[in-house]
Amino acid sequence: MIEFKSAHKHYRVAGVERAALHPLDLAIGAGEVFGIIGRSGAGKSTLLRLVNGLERPSGGSVQVEGVDVGTLDADGLRALRRRVGMIFQHFNLLASRTVAANVAFPLQLAGHDRAATARRVAELLDRVGLADHAGHYPAQLSGGQKQRVGIARALACAPGILLCDEATSALDPETTASVLRLLDQINREDGLTIVLITHEMDVIRRICDRVAVLEDGRLVESGPVADVFLHPRHATTQRFVQEYEHEDPATAKPDRAPGVRRIRVTLRGDTTQAPLLGRVARETGVDFGLVAGHVDRIKDLPYAQLTLALHGDAAEAAVQRLREAGARVEAID
Numbered sequence: 001m002i003e004f005k006s007a008h009k010h011y012r013v014a015g016v017e018r019a020a021l022h023p024l025d026l027a028i029g030a031g032e033v034f035g036i037i038g039r040s041g042a043g044k045s046t047l048l049r050l051v052n053g054l055e056r057p058s059g060g061s062v063q064v065e066g067v068d069v070g071t072l073d074a075d076g077l078r079a080l081r082r083r084v085g086m087i088f089q090h091f092n093l094l095a096s097r098t099v100a101a102n103v104a105f106p107l108q109l110a111g112h113d114r115a116a117t118a119r120r121v122a123e124l125l126d127r128v129g130l131a132d133h134a135g136h137y138p139a140q141l142s143g144g145q146k147q148r149v150g151i152a153r154a155l156a157c158a159p160g161i162l163l164c165d166e167a168t169s170a171l172d173p174e175t176t177a178s179v180l181r182l183l184d185q186i187n188r189e190d191g192l193t194i195v196l197i198t199h200e201m202d203v204i205r206r207i208c209d210r211v212a213v214l215e216d217g218r219l220v221e222s223g224p225v226a227d228v229f230l231h232p233r234h235a236t237t238q239r240f241v242q243e244y245e246h247e248d249p250a251t252a253k254p255d256r257a258p259g260v261r262r263i264r265v266t267l268r269g270d271t272t273q274a275p276l277l278g279r280v281a282r283e284t285g286v287d288f289g290l291v292a293g294h295v296d297r298i299k300d301l302p303y304a305q306l307t308l309a310l311h312g313d314a315a316e317a318a319v320q321r322l323r324e325a326g327a328r329v330e331a332i333d
């Protein structure tokens with residue numbers, strides 16, 4: 001659906017070229033919810049703007065549905081933007097237009113007649129739960145309602161791709177959750193491809209299938225969300241995970257006591273709640289202390305990740321049993 005091939009972007013500021021994105025390869029499949037996470041200035045917005053042609057790559061190519069975005073003329077770009085909807089952190093609604101008129105706007109630009117526009121607007125407002133707010137103005141809406149209008153407007157021309165630019169960053173946690181549920185529902189029902197950029201790991205964890213981590217314009221890690229966040233390899237990803245888990249750095253340090261081994265045990269899916277630890281302790285005679293841990297979900301996947309201190313001679317046997325039972329076990333050293 002979207003493919004970056006050695007795409008990169010430089011900006012010239014006061015005569016000096018600066019790389020916002022270094023050459024990047026990335027493929028996003030149809031129907032995926034793909035998250036891009038990074039700190040401020042990492043290059044997230046630049047990456048997103050290359051997809052809808054708001055920026056052209058300085059080199060390499062960005063293809064959307066097989067079309068090279070960098071080669072499009074004004075007509076081509078207009079057609080592209082009907083296929084690629086976008087929602088924004090600050091909603092970007094027209095303050096002087098009602099909710100219905102905001103949603104109607106792209107339909108009018110695309111030349112739909114009055115009756116077809118009215119039908120489509122009613123359908124979209126119903127979909128985002130705002131059928132009874134059609135005549136309200138943006139100033140009369142909460143942040144979550146404004147973003148629902150933004151979503152309805154972005155979906156007006158039935159795009160195949162929705163770009164979300166920090167779409168929940170201005171919302172409180174409960175409203176964020178409800179907007180993310182709506183996006184998740186739209187993705188599942190319509191098979192819409194969603195690309196979202198965020199600096200919040202929680203947003204990625206809730207709805208994304210895959211994630212890419214950006215740092216200083218470089219893609220440092222990418223893959224299925226559970227793999228990247230449960231077993232982060234790059235220091236930047238590790239920091240995002242530590243912040244999300246509120247991890248105390250002291251717990252990550254190995255216990256130097258003789259005869260004690262620290263391990264991190266990850267259980268996913270059906271094994272998450274299996275009565276495993278007690279059984280392994282009984283069968284092997286190992287004793288374990290609980291150092292840290294959490295039980296959570298990544299999209300539809302339940303998981304548990306525990307740091308254990310294993311005491312005694314049976315540690316190796318216990319690790320073996322845990323692995324046989326489907327747990328991933330990593331030594332912490």
Ligand SMILES: Nc1ncnc2c1ncn2[C@@H]1O[C@H](COP(=O)(O)OP(=O)(O)OP(=O)(O)O)[C@@H](O)[C@H]1O
Nearest residue numbers: 011012013020038039040041042043044045046047
């Ligand atoms: N139009 C521009 N002209 C010059 N430099 C730019 C322009 N847009 C972005 N940059 C620079 O490119 C780099 C990446 O910016 P970008 O906005 O893509 O990052 P970001 O990860 O989206 O950051 P934020 O989360 O703060 O929006 C930054 O150093 C930024 O200053």
